[in-house]
Amino acid sequence: PSQKEITVEGKTYKTDSWMNTPSSILDAIPRRLHTQPDHPLTITRQLIESRFPGYKTHNNLFPIVTTQQNFDSLGFPPDHVGRSRTDTYYVNKDTVLRTHTSAHQADTFRKNEADAYLISADVYRRDAIDRSHYPVFHQMEGARTWDRRAAEKQGKTLAQIIWEDVAKIPKHDVKVEDPNPTIHPERNPLQEGHSADETEAIAAHLKRSLEDVVVAIFNAAKTASDAGFAAADEPLKVRWVEAYFPFTSPSWELEVFWQGDWLEVLGSGIVQQSILNHASVPNRVGWAFGIGLERIAMLLYSIPDIRLFWSNDKRFLSQFSASSPIKRFVPFSKYPACFKDVSFWLRTLSSAAGGASPTPAPGASTTASFHENDVMEIAREVCGDVVEDVRLTDEFVHPKTGRRSMCYRVNYRHLERTLTNEETNDLHEKFRQQLVDKLGVELR
Ligand code: PHE
Numbered sequence: 001p002s003q004k005e006i007t008v009e010g011k012t013y014k015t016d017s018w019m020n021t022p023s024s025i026l027d028a029i030p031r032r033l034h035t036q037p038d039h040p041l042t043i044t045r046q047l048i049e050s051r052f053p054g055y056k057t058h059n060n061l062f063p064i065v066t067t068q069q070n071f072d073s074l075g076f077p078p079d080h081v082g083r084s085r086t087d088t089y090y091v092n093k094d095t096v097l098r099t100h101t102s103a104h105q106a107d108t109f110r111k112n113e114a115d116a117y118l119i120s121a122d123v124y125r126r127d128a129i130d131r132s133h134y135p136v137f138h139q140m141e142g143a144r145t146w147d148r149r150a151a152e153k154q155g156k157t158l159a160q161i162i163w164e165d166v167a168k169i170p171k172h173d174v175k176v177e178d179p180n181p182t183i184h185p186e187r188n189p190l191q192e193g194h195s196a197d198e199t200e201a202i203a204a205h206l207k208r209s210l211e212d213v214v215v216a217i218f219n220a221a222k223t224a225s226d227a228g229f230a231a232a233d234e235p236l237k238v239r240w241v242e243a244y245f246p247f248t249s250p251s252w253e254l255e256v257f258w259q260g261d262w263l264e265v266l267g268s269g270i271v272q273q274s275i276l277n278h279a280s281v282p283n284r285v286g287w288a289f290g291i292g293l294e295r296i297a298m299l300l301y302s303i304p305d306i307r308l309f310w311s312n313d314k315r316f317l318s319q320f321s322a323s324s325p326i327k328r329f330v331p332f333s334k335y336p337a338c339f340k341d342v343s344f345w346l347r348t349l350s351s352a353a354g355g356a357s358p359t360p361a362p363g364a365s366t367t368a369s370f371h372e373n374d375v376m377e378i379a380r381e382v383c384g385d386v387v388e389d390v391r392l393t394d395e396f397v398h399p400k401t402g403r404r405s406m407c408y409r410v411n412y413r414h415l416e417r418t419l420t421n422e423e424t425n426d427l428h429e430k431f432r433q434q435l436v437d438k439l440g441v442e443l444r
Helices: 040-049 101-111 148-153 158-167 196-224 273-278 293-301 306-310 372-386 421-439
Strands: 005-008 011-014 056-058 064-066 090-092 095-097 116-124 136-147 175-177 237-245 248-258 261-271 284-292 338-345 387-397 404-412
Touching: 011 090, 040 116, 040 136, 040 196, 040 293, 101 116, 101 136, 101 273, 101 284, 136 148, 136 158, 136 196, 136 293, 148 158, 158 196, 196 237, 196 248, 196 261, 196 284, 196 293, 237 261, 261 273, 261 293, 273 284, 284 293, 293 306, 338 421, 372 387, 372 404, 372 421, 404 421
Parallel strands: 056 116, 175 237
Antiparallel strands: 005 011, 064 095, 090 095, 116 136, 136 284, 237 248, 248 261, 261 284, 338 404, 387 404
């Protein structure tokens, strides 16, 4: 039975056929992990905030926003995949759970309260299930802008003012790879109204500020726990890579070399002038970034599974303290994993249409639309945090019927105790049944 409205923290929304947000996700909204005292996400947030003195902080912005705020105001094209119901939690056609903190950019610029701000918040995305993905996670968004008129008043160019600010950022001696020119004429063009000098200055301010953050994160961890810290062995290496976001140009990601791999830690770029113009601050220019807090915290503390952030277990929470140095997380015993497979035929177009369609040509695919995120969501709904990961292990198309078969392997593991056989069997049986009921698949 589909509800006609939902109420979240006193706010009521009408739902419609776009509604795809389960109650388990809505239940996460009041948790606000990034503001819980001594929570590792809070400590991580505060560590980053401490590198941005004078930036106005916002930590309590409500997560249900309009598609205008989350997408349109940022220049997302109407057909962008991010807007699809397989990727985003909708409440109704025009209302979503924010998928990123950038949803608040335009409003924050419009308020025009400060030259710079930091927004930390919970964000929501339908996604795969594994130890580094959870449908609710936390981001910090930051932006720094300059008012052209302030430069004029001082009789200086905007670029001069910005370079003076670059000189105030603490120096570091970490190796940074940054091989690409600031501008790429097609992919990352100079914006209309921005001079090359200004763009170089803003890019330098952005890059030095964010390098400072990454260096601070690693140093905090290193000096605090001589032996225990995982990163203490390797010297820190970072690099800037060209990126694309609809709301910045040019754009970059910052990657950190971590345990043998380059790991993306943040996205950033020069704010599209149209966003500032529409926000009634056409004289401002500047940069913005967005960073995932879980990823940083996992790396800081060596936290092995993203589900742990949601734990109320004292064995987890008691290991973190804002007033003492960062210590590596000591995992409590790992409880046994239990793997179970489920194989099924996807619903076909003919059965979806009530059997009225003609017989398909031999070998033709008759599969109705299917998205893996729907399987993931059912697993979450049925199993909650007892599911560690769900992986596609086999997929094939029947040569004669054209039907597609999928096999997923579910890893059941509780973080805080051993599951009984009966419990996992029950969960798996419910999961199988829900796949049939909700996705119309045929179990094999
Ligand atoms: N919102 C982007 C993301 O979620 C990150 C970002 C923020 C990029 C601000 C550029 C500027 O991936």
